[in-house]
Amino acid sequence: MNGAEILVRTAFRSGIDVCFANPGTTEMPIVEAFDKAPGMRPILGLFEGVCTGAADGYGRMAGKPAMVLLHLGPGLANGISNLHNARRAGTPVFTVVGEHAAWHRGFDPPLAMDIEALGGTVSGWCGTVSSAREIEADASHAIHACRQGQIATLILPYDYQLEEVSEKNIEEIPLEYGPVDRDAVDLAARLLRSRGSTALVLGGRALGREGLMKAVRIKAACGCDLIAETFPARMDRGVGLPDVPRIPYLPEMAIGMLSRYRTLVFADARKPVSFFGYRNVPGSLIETGQETVSIGGVTQDILEVLEALAEGLGALSHPPRELLAGPSDLALPTGKLDGEKICIVLAMLQPERAIVVEEAITNSIFYHPFTAGSKPFTLLTLTGGSLGQGPPCATGAAIACPGRQVINFQADGAALYTIQALWTQAKLGLNVVTLICSNRSYDILRLELSRLGVLQPGPAASKLLDLSGTDWVKIGEGFGVPSAKAETAEELARELSQALQEEGPRLIEMVL
């Protein structure tokens, strides 16, 4: 058995059975091993950012890592942007990067690069295998590290992949949460019971159905507000769940929301900071004088922590009905499309158990509020701010959950960074509907320029904001995805309804 087979077998034994791959020469033994050591399903992405973004979407929905196989330094570099998003989402990703044969590196062949330096920027664990005999142990360590919600990057020289070694069948280290920090929970309970307005800010797994149902019991017991972090990795939402607003993206609006609270308890949520450091806006969105406490964290099970907090507050075992969202009374809009109408149409038509991957940037402002009464669904958002997350993430989510409809609510500018993901959707016939907000502009940058006082960008700046000239129907069809165009709300409702009834991917260009 060669080192490449050992690698694939070790990953498979740890429960990893999907590999998003864009391999090259130095990964060919691993490609060969996919056929020799069966169980792993390799999925081709035509660009590395598709592979890493798909692994992020897969990991968020499957709750376990996918493997990613990339080619040398340049391949990893192309995948870093979406590994960055995955890192910010706490998604486990097992990244394997081929390296030149160990004896060949010293010749500095054309593709040689410092792969560890690249991997270190996004990985909780990153290392180069130093002999074929170490492949199994190193892979086990890497996978253990990534199961804790990190990126693990294993760099594997070509010659070790080919070397014959014996399998040790290293046992997987069980991953167990540590005990709940009772002191933190007691402090949180005391603060939440105190006078003045209080909020429980939810992040990570606290935003799943179970976490939300515990949080709403806490709200019923102490009267606190529930708030979600700005960009949840995965959030359940809709009828029968509490309507939890998200901290706004713009720091002034975030401060407007958060400053109302004397006390904030953060449950697996980071204390909010401004996305960018603007002039005359504080970096931290929490003000001096506001009391805060954090509960949870990577070593604790946030569901246990929330249960302990609920019990500490004497919460009932079922939340009162009036704290859960009922069905919405929205009406389908008509006429020429705008961001608000798109949000309403989508909120009304998205089916039960839909997975909505939202990277719509300026056009999604109204989406969250309108979905409080949607059929129960799961929302995945752009956690790390690195554009081009939507199409790959939707691809990976569809592979993790073949029985669920995926909808990628997507800005045109952001989609263009990783548009090759459409090909994988078409190749595998995935049930992904991509809704392109075609405003042909980096509108978010117009907003940012206006913050600098530039309300009328000059000719040079204007050239850098203008995306006009793309035909999304042709782009979609060019990658094999049946595509259509909608200019009015009625057309969108019709096209979306039809797309949702059909098997396989669809793309709708929503002309704004």
Place this chain on the structure above:
Amino acid sequence: MNGAEILVRTAFRSGIDVCFANPGTTEMPIVEAFDKAPGMRPILGLFEGVCTGAADGYGRMAGKPAMVLLHLGPGLANGISNLHNARRAGTPVFTVVGEHAAWHRGFDPPLAMDIEALGGTVSGWCGTVSSAREIEADASHAIHACRQGQIATLILPYDYQLEEVSEKNIEEIPLEYGPVDRDAVDLAARLLRSRGSTALVLGGRALGREGLMKAVRIKAACGCDLIAETFPARMDRGVGLPDVPRIPYLPEMAIGMLSRYRTLVFADARKPVSFFGYRNVPGSLIETGQETVSIGGVTQDILEVLEALAEGLGALSHPPRELLAGPSDLALPTGKLDGEKICIVLAMLQPERAIVVEEAITNSIFYHPFTAGSKPFTLLTLTGGSLGQGPPCATGAAIACPGRQVINFQADGAALYTIQALWTQAKLGLNVVTLICSNRSYDILRLELSRLGVLQPGPAASKLLDLSGTDWVKIGEGFGVPSAKAETAEELARELSQALQEEGPRLIEMVL
């Protein structure tokens, strides 16, 4: 005047007047400065790899750096792959990366990353500006470093861009070559005069028209063969120039060529090594017992060095006519397209002074030999092995040389990494004809698998080689480039002739 204006003015004063940009929030002051400090022409790329690849093509043809403007760590990461190719080409690129406001970094906002670690992997000079007052000096140093044929990466915090500072008008350090190393030239002359077969291996600027004309005088004087490095950054070729073969990509073939020589003189060319470290193939392609000497190098002007060598060998001032290529006697092929027919059609139809950007991988094997008698043209190749170099490089070359026809001879798989470059070509109406070799397969990897003894890839491996499902005419048109399809050599000749007559970009899918 703010720091951003200082930056743009400093770059412009150094002769940099084109900026390939994909900016974000942290670069908005620089975007604003493009209008306040005129002279710089900003050009939008829809993906960062387009910007860096275009800067590579621009730098190779313009002989001076372009500026590249990227957004934070993820933006730089997306650009690294083509910066790697530029580094291997010795192309000067002035990369500017925005960074969070210095006071904001400590909050670890979502987009924060270790930008210096990323930049260090490809840059000869990489640093973060530490105060607004240092912008001008740091930019000057960076530009000076990159004019020596390197990537220079300047990381510039947002708050410093906005800070008011005064301009020092730092004078540019003149870039001068050092003296020719006479000892090396004398040794080279002695070796070339000695008995046994000898070769002069040319790289870098030695492959330009002037260098080639000096090299052929050397050949006439001493009887040596002329050889070009495997992947030239820029090589002149065609009628009236010597026909210089390139060292083959496959190491066995390269050794077959090189082992014929007892003596090899390397003129601005690296000693050849195997592209990958295969089993039973040496890493160095030069054998023990072969005599070698290197002449030139970054501190010397290779044209002066070659002139000194020619004089040392008593070369005539004009090469004999029979050592220069005459017009080819190729005939246009007919029937269903294959790689060889494509190469012949292109070699025959490419116009005088064409710039051919070749990233055709497996389909370009016959191209170089067939172009010995083509009309004089310039060839740019994939220097660093990182795929997705062709379409951006062609874009940048067209911007550097608006009067010349650019032809991008391009593999389909490689094109898909940076296909967004087509949009910039369409937006600017660039005279680029993209010829897509549509074999719908990573054929180079089939070859690599066969080297491992896998002649019939299994079902898992096969999935990772199969690119079928793209429609290149739709993809081209989706990005705004008029596109056509050719299935026979006659159709290709007709479509290519027509495309070359028209203004603006064209794409031809060559179905294989």
